[in-house]
Amino acid sequence: MSDQTSRLALVTGANRGIGYETARQLAAEGVRVLLAGRDREAVAAAAGELRGAGLAVRPLVLDVTDADSIREAAAEVERTYGRLDILVNNAAIRVEEYGRKPSQQPLAQWRETFDTNLFGVVEVTRAFLPLLLRSPAGRVVNLSSLLGSIGTHGNPDSYAYSDMFKSLPAYSASKSAVNSWTVHLAYELRDTPVKVNAVHPGYTRTGMNDGEGELEIPDGARTGVAMALLDDDGPTGTYTHRGETVPW
Numbered sequence: 109m110s111d112q113t114s115r116l117a118l119v120t121g122a123n124r125g126i127g128y129e130t131a132r133q134l135a136a137e138g139v140r141v142l143l144a145g146r147d148r149e150a151v152a153a154a155a156g157e158l159r160g161a162g163l164a165v166r167p168l169v170l171d172v173t174d175a176d177s178i179r180e181a182a183a184e185v186e187r188t189y190g191r192l193d194i195l196v197n198n199a200a201i202r203v204e205e206y207g208r209k210p211s212q213q214p215l216a217q218w219r220e221t222f223d224t225n226l227f228g229v230v231e232v233t234r235a236f237l238p239l240l241l242r243s244p245a246g247r248v249v250n251l252s253s254l255l256g257s258i259g260t261h262g263n264p265d266s267y268a269y270s271d272m273f274k275s276l277p278a279y280s281a282s283k284s285a286v287n288s289w290t291v292h293l294a295y296e297l298r299d300t301p302v303k304v305n306a307v308h309p310g311y312t313r314t315g316m317n318d319g320e321g322e323l324e325i326p327d328g329a330r331t332g333v334a335m336a337l338l339d340d341d342g343p344t345g346t347y348t349h350r351g352e353t354v355p356w
């Protein structure tokens with residue numbers, strides 16, 4: 109990590125799942141990666157595995173729901189590196205139970221979900237934005253979901269038009285809000301080098317889905333990695349999956 113010329117990325121919630129694989133793929137592309145997570149031992153172990161494979165990865169303790177943790181992490185990155193090139197907002201939770209009607213999901217779960225999936229994304233981004241603006245090619249990638257697509261949810265031909273996928277209203281709404289935040293920030297930064305995009309990784313076999321899904325984790329990480337590595341001609345303010353636009 110002593111090389112100050114290659115790009116520096118920070119991936120939140122990277123101790124497991126799509127975040128871990130995103131960190132691995134970015135590092136394999138020659139990016140220095142800060143593997144962030146809320147559990148000190150878990151991030152140390154995950155970063156240690158990737159360092160053992162010869163990748164330039166460092167652990168960073170960062171709980172996206174804890175303002176002090178966010179502030180301390182941003183201060184540490186500023187002190188050590190002075191800038192950030194890529195921020196992947198990956199950390200998220202799904203606490204609702206499949207099978208319950210939308211109106212029966214408790215309000216406490218809405219608040220818990222929004223604290224992590226929306227307010228965490230906004231607060232982390234605000235904290236690191238000054239460092240991203242020091243990069244010649246800043247990139248922000250927000251891990252959204254097809255379940256954040258209101259157009260898809262309303263389409264009777266979509267797989268989201270089902271009891272199963274209508275039982276996660278807080279999770280889905282949090283991702284719709286992440287999409288809205290994405291276009292707002294992309295607009296604000298439109299005359300800067302910073303590009304801000306949302307991605308649907310695909311329905312991926314991770315802990316979040318109790319191991320269910322259509323994609324293995326390496327494929328689930330690919331869309332986010334591609335958007336993190338966009339060149340200067342790439343788009344901003346988009347919502348995509350594998351290069352295809354997802355309906356808002």
Ligand code: NAP
Nearest residue numbers: 121125126146171172198199200251253311312314315316
């Ligand atoms: P996952 O396996 O459940 O992993 C979630 C990660 O987020 C874990 O590292 C977890 O850390 C971390 N996290 C949760 N709360 C946190 C907090 N307060 N601070 C920091 N880290 C926190 O999930 P995944 O399936 O890889 O999902 C990654 C992203 O893709 C999420 O944004 C998810 O919504 C999105 N997504 C996933 C799918 C899918 O099919 N898997 C589909 C669409 C979108 P701990 O280990 O400490 O809990």
